[in-house]
Amino acid sequence: MSQVLSDWLSERPFTLTLSSGFFGFFAHTGVLTALLERDLVPHRLTGSSAGALVAGCWASGADISLMKQKLFALQKQDFWDPFPGLGLLRGHKFRQLLGELLQCRTFADCKVPLAVSAWNGLSQKTEVLTEGELVTAIYASCAVPFLFQPVWIKGKPMWDGGIKDRHGLAATDSQERVLYHHLSSRSPWRSKNSRSLKMPVRDNLTALAIHGLPRSGPDKLAVGPEAYQKAYESTLKALDMPLDNQRHIELGVA
16 A cells, blocks of 8 residues: 555654745645644745745744734735835734744744745846845745735845745755645736746655645635645645555546
């Protein structure tokens, strides 16, 4: 009989990597909640955009129940601050919100190692951020172009890590045991066959995708709790499912 996911995770320490995906932080939080409930605790976290937000909050020491409470209470006015610039939103409100969610100030203060991806607008390449202020780094990784204005880090404008590292895997290597949560996307600016939309395959990586989750957004925050719950329930189910030869688990929700 094939090995089930929970047994694979229990064998040795693993990194949890959370993908980019527009307002997908509800689903990521549901996945993380299920893992912690089964005592499957990541020893390191990486992510891009929505994945960086959830990874950063938990790595900083935020209790998962507090994260859930804060996200469920999120309203558009909590982060909506239009202002002229290289993006619709100035980002001050979002940074204030991050300051409330994050439980420490810097990467060095995190309870577990953390790395997040951001996109350098000058070099047009992904940069992996592992030091400095958490609020600045998480904001950079979440700064969706045209929606949020960039943040400047060491003289460089930084935007959403999902631009070039949608998977959030840039901070990992092939020797690292990784559980990767893949947010399915119907992105209008990527081709249907884009590699970034496909589940990655590599040694030591197990990928989980939950298809059909409700899609949240600035004007659809009310569906976030449903996305959380379905991701949570699906992850509990996935933990008892056998792995295929590519170590992929894909589920659909009703």
